[in-house]
Amino acid sequence: MKRELIINGKTYQVDAVNMDGHELSFVFEGKDYVFKQRKNKSRLVITNDHLNHVVRCSRTARNVQVNIGPLEAFVELPGAVRAKKSGGGSGSLKSSMPGNIFKIFVTEGSLVKKGDKILILEAMKMEHTMTANTDGRLTKIFYKEGDQVEGDVELAAITPEKDAE
Amino acid sequence: MKRELIINGKTYQVDAVNMDGHELSFVFEGKDYVFKQRKNKSRLVITNDHLNHVVRCSRTARNVQVNIGPLEAFVELPGAVRAKKSGGGSGSLKSSMPGNIFKIFVTEGSLVKKGDKILILEAMKMEHTMTANTDGRLTKIFYKEGDQVEGDVELAAITPEKDAE
Amino acid sequence: MIRKILIANRGEIAVRVINTCREMGITSVTVYSEDDTNLPHAFLSDEAYCLGSGALADTYLNQDKILSIAGQCGADAIHPGYGFLSENPLFCEKVTTAGIAFIGPTPESMLLMGDKITSKKKMAEAAIPVIPGYNGDNQDNAFLMGQAETIGFPVLIKASGGGGGKGMRVVHQAADFPDALEGAKREAQNAFSNDRVLIEKYVPRSRHIEVQVFGDTHGNYLHFFERECSIQRRHQKIIEETPSPALTPEKRAAITASAVEVARIIGYVGAGTVEFIYDEADNFYFLEMNTRLQVEHPVTEMVTGFDLVRLQIEVAAGEALPVQQADIRQTGHAIEARIYAEDPDNEFLPTTGVIEQIGMSRINGVRLDSGFCDSNRVTINYDPMLAKLIAHGMTRTEARERLLLGLDDIPFQGVKTNRDFLKRVLSSRPFNEGNTFTTFIAEFGSVLAKRDYSNDELALIIAGFLFYEKDTPVSADETTAQNAWDIISGFRNV
């Protein structure tokens, strides 16, 4: 079986994935790997040859966070990947962090230049100014002042225009 | 509702037990008690008035172990109580600990005196000699040398006899 | 004698105070907002009262509500922690007027040190070296611009009323001054309800070195040595240590003597921290005094062996400090790393989520001061600091290595944190060499970049994920992702 996994934002191909009871084998970047599982209640230990690796995994909304000793990785969930791909285009303005919309400087329909202040997000008593990432027309603002938003959601749409000057 | 609970080996009556959502009330030794529950996942916090008590409970084969701050109690399970009551009589010899039957000194049918060595139990490289708890006839030995036993199980039966001298 | 303490704070510092109360046999009382019902400070105390929900002004900053709870529960002292009401002289006065001991300095000390103007003036008079700057009443924008030009760029704009990097801006040239001033004032207003700012000379390559001092009501003034807190992002400390790798025994003697002198001049009572700017030529300048316990106090505790919260409580009870200066020694080295819910790869902006698994370290000499436990939610309503991990060792190298391993043991799964970034700082060569200036992160950005994993490391991660997935099917199409989110959100109101 082939698998495609997005780990820390990069896409990797895993080939010949085979799970046989407590044994897993696969091919990655041309090399064969075999791992065994030793599980007791919620604790997961995997071994290759005699090497021990204690694996801790937790699921968040979009990822599975995997920690193995000093290694930390966020493996994206297949569905989340699709959702992201279908998300806003190049002119969309996404929230830099979860927070409150503290102030909006521009109105829908106005022309903006790259670097213009669009709005201020506020979280944990800290402000963050969001600026236009392209020249164009601000076609839509999805929130109003005082709204609370999650991180990485589309706040406004900017349509690049030829005459945007 | 009335409840009878055996806590650390003693029996207690609890009256007017009423569980209403997150609120519990009962009468114990003539005094009214009201407790509220604050539960998050596996953590159980109970409060009376504004006093916090973090409760930890684990079930073992015969008890629920309850720890609340410095308090520790073993609350017997109703079934276990009955089982115990129906167990061997006064002349029965129960294992003092889990272990192996290392040596048996007497044979079935022989007469024994209180204090006579019956057998040696061995656990964790340590010996414990079990002696007769009454004068009488050793009517039954339930195990043989080399057997492994749990703690507090009947090992042998001694029937008190008038002529046991 | 203090028998019952109300802790007017939340998170790790509230838990910290609970622990010492527990050791001293003092009843601890905590307060918590409805959002915080499942946080440890709400249930680890002996007694807890809900402050309801709403803005900070309605909960942790609601002086009347807190005072009324103190009266209701019969507390004989209030510990304010740090932040919140800890440096508020009005609150302090209200507390003492109500016949309750305030575990902290007098309102006079707070007033003096809280406004940076008079404090610097007073220190300069007493021949304590101070940094050049303008600390005046005139808050006119144009006037402040003029002052900046007189001092000479680069300058630092700082909120008079607070700390923690809020309302603070470095300005390198006159053209950037007006915008920076406006932003600083607005942040200051939001954070401290006071938009007053001061301007001072910015020393670009300097160290932040501070001295822990203590005074009592019997005229004793002691220091518990220094802490170096130069590793900062957005003017907020993220790694602190003691001893400072920069100080010679002579400089240590000089800077600690200055700090004790500051405490003595103002008749300081309780725990305080005198902060200095330490430049490349080994000059130090008085910066400010924090009239409360600091976030980074554990490194001092681990190196001196004293419980600073216990000393605070004893001093507030009117006892004399139970120790002489000569009995306070530095043994070994301690380093603290602050775990923030933030994304170092996204300008250190805050993150949120549910903490699924904190983890726990098995390394000796490692201490975790956490305000959260498993399945707690991190929201945008409070400070993004989740916990502090502190490691002690016989040498700086040992402390550093223990801290690095300790950080591996506490992944704080579920919320993006700065943990990996902290590891990169701690394992970098400049940190190892003690080349620690407040510009550290900007200066050594390239050294601090995340490295790519090798193929064998990636294979291990892939294997871990696939085994996990086998027992816990994961996918995030619209429906299940929504469900997962609902489940997580559900914890909030349980």
Next chain:
Amino acid sequence: MIRKILIANRGEIAVRVINTCREMGITSVTVYSEDDTNLPHAFLSDEAYCLGSGALADTYLNQDKILSIAGQCGADAIHPGYGFLSENPLFCEKVTTAGIAFIGPTPESMLLMGDKITSKKKMAEAAIPVIPGYNGDNQDNAFLMGQAETIGFPVLIKASGGGGGKGMRVVHQAADFPDALEGAKREAQNAFSNDRVLIEKYVPRSRHIEVQVFGDTHGNYLHFFERECSIQRRHQKIIEETPSPALTPEKRAAITASAVEVARIIGYVGAGTVEFIYDEADNFYFLEMNTRLQVEHPVTEMVTGFDLVRLQIEVAAGEALPVQQADIRQTGHAIEARIYAEDPDNEFLPTTGVIEQIGMSRINGVRLDSGFCDSNRVTINYDPMLAKLIAHGMTRTEARERLLLGLDDIPFQGVKTNRDFLKRVLSSRPFNEGNTFTTFIAEFGSVLAKRDYSNDELALIIAGFLFYEKDTPVSADETTAQNAWDIISGFRNV
């Protein structure tokens, strides 16, 4: 240079060595019996090998199997922990013959100190005070009885070949001697494959005081001060501390000097412990030397700041001890409590079961060295010690209070332990007053009795149980009890 260490042990001491390897960047290799597959030492190491199942002789005492694993994995050193093969000179020789470093003393030191006969002779020659006794080859029962009468009752019968209270009997009168001798010999044979015993004068009210010493291959001999281990049940230590409350500075200087002299006389290499009997008249007598790390070594680590396992590894690598005697200081006080799976209300006999919840302490200065983690099974096949909790404080009182609170935090639910008994000892007045003799438990039995709970306390327990029962229906009629037991037993083979 040592890069890879095989740890030939199990449980908490194996985990202890893993931790230091981790800090030193050394690869750790562990071995485990099939029964122990889920114990921490089997998975916290970098590399692990299964020893199969069966008797100890087939697993942890199987010298050939362990040596073959060491060869297979390329270990350059073996750490034997304590017990098992740690004091076996033959094993030590096999290891060094195979070109692998043995982390411990030379076989000659082991031989000398392992048999109590020659060791006492040698010490007496060197003017080290020794306890009167018979240590000869003649093991004839009647002859030994004669020796006991010559020494004068009470006497102590002890196994020559080992420790841990196995094969040990106190005999108060001649009539009890034959039975006691027979039992001691049989236990000795089972535990150490050697039924040889020695007889010595029993000092009824004495303290057990021992000194941690270290030698290296460069002729340096150091001590790391004393430990007092007087609180014992069945001749096995359960509470240990340092400094000893009994020693004056002069006595401390004398006893540590004697211990260093013992190490010097025999050219000792590595970590060793010289044990003394300390009587009511402040005389001390050499008892024996343990040529390995002790169970109670953490109290020394907490008070001196040194990692003794690190020093062992450095010495085994041929390095000189990195410290001078004057740099080793006692800072504060540390107390250790050993958690045993045993029932203090049933003659301290062992118990078994599945550990459901260990818990974890939030108290500063508290360290848990555990060989078990949640859901591990405790069986009758191994030593009943589950873990050690160690607390450090600036004073003995602070350490004691921290240890008491720490014990509350780790209920080790699921298996009956001696935890509550340890708390009763630590909170008793005689312990508080340092009135600590090896007869402590017998002498103060009435003080150590379990107190009854008040009605309010019982009500709290009842409430806790009823809330738990609501979400987790419990009952133990024949069927469900059997099921519950099956479920628990099932873990064993997972």
